[in-house]
Amino acid sequence: MTLTIYQLEQLLKLATEAALKAGTFINSLDRSSLQVHNKQAGSSLSAQVVTQVDLDSQAIILEILQPTIDQYDLALLTEENASEKDVATHARFNKDYFWCIDPLDGTLPFIEGGDGFAVSIALVDIAGKPVIGVVHNPSSGDIYQAINAQPLISKVLKNGLLWQSERLKEYSHSLSLYIDRSFQQDPRYPAVIEQLTRLSAQQGLALQVIKTNGAVMNAIGVLEKAPACYLKLPKAQLGGGSLWDFSATAAITQALSAQYFTASSQACCAVSDAQGAPLDLNRKDSNYMNHKGVLYSSGLQNQTFLNIIN
Template sequence: MKDLQEILAIARAVGWGAADILRSYYHGTIKDSDLEVQYKQNEPVTVADIAVSQYILENLQAALGNEDFAYISEETYESQSKLASNYVWIIDPLDGTKDFIKKTGEYAIHIALVKERRPVLAVVVVPEAEKLYYATKGGGTFRETRNGSIPVQVSSGKRIEDLTLVVSRSHRHEKLNYLLQNLPCQNQKSVGSVGCKIATIVEQQADIYISLSGKSAPKDWDIAAPELILTEAGGKFTYFDGTPLQYNTGDINQWGGLLASSSEYHEILCQQARDVLAHSNPSS
């Protein structure tokens, strides 16, 4: 098997190629670029999702094969069973499809390599910002543009009251709103895709992201790549009880409460989230 840096170079190249395809659909420069929006389990899917999924899978498989790696992509995943391979690619070809359709610019591409249920390599591309974030386990996080790459770090030194929560425009429900209203930090910034939210934290424009499953939960492909981008930039991303996230477990849903932060107050915020929910009884 190739070493991790060789694999990372392949994943970054695939990420940029996928970004070019999405931008061509987004800006209508591709021939017959009607998005042909369909709905799968109440979530929108476009021809762009399908085209980019196919591009990423074909190019990773051409470069790396199927012998050492298994592949999970949002647009091709059907089975609930855990893939037996030691290394599994977990891919979201278009995270933030609603934002893509609404033209907010806040959509992203997630490519993560998971080994034994934990991410070891991640690429998150924000096409409209023309930025690609990449990380390897123990290797730090970098922001890459067409002109090169530089390391990025989360912010530090703020008071807990001055922290900014990055929140969704959609995927809101009463229980989550109640939780957010009862935390000590009340600054909020609305951003689309999870990848874009985590990019906002590593760019020091926000400090916290919270996901609380309601009738649905985020999937492995929503979280795996952004998690490693954040943690290698000095942040933390755990369940509310502090335990690490697990991927390729046989259940693609990340149920319960997840908290991502710039880390200084991570344990305090997790405890406060648990306390707020323990004393709440809103319908959700």
């Protein structure tokens, strides 16, 4: 079954409602009294921390989206119900589409009192293409929505208005590198910084390293502040972010690129793995992305950043 434009619009509307309702709940909480728990997950601290807020936010989202699962025969993958033990038997491999939900991305900045967290909801097809993406930033109130279903429809909204291409052309005086804080302990980190510092100088820019966000707001930051990149290099250990960390922002990035830019545009935006291939968003042997890495870019050709990390 291929969803129609009307059906995609209806699902986008419901995903937006769910994200906003979850964000309202998250904003109502006293973060100083949170109960923090550990879970069996990837190798980084951010992958191992969970709060009751994550679970309650997920319940709010599913209260709105559960009827669509029944109506359209969708599968469901969320951060709080995923397991590495039985990945191969997950229903997402037998359904045309699945909801891919992170009820609170950026748990570490959230529990530390920061503002780099978000609610992320995506609809991904069985081939691994993200066709709907909704991201809500509770701190700012911003809501990002995308339908990424070329050639049928491709659109991106920010706060209910069409995201204009001029927004990505408002370059800053720096090249922004978004990273997860754990990347600073990676032995490859100094070489990446050295090469990006050199690239920044060639462009007449200063390198700015941003390490206070979760994965979702890192990717949104790239789109908001060109030129910029967010990278996660491949690694042997489980981790490197999960399917739910990137599906919604990948839909937004792909739709934005298709809507406004050509391959030769200097104001382009792109998302790929560390080799330049499309993200494997329905990976059959794991929920993690460590096998191929992740790269978001804006303002410079994606290949420019690929040349640095390869």
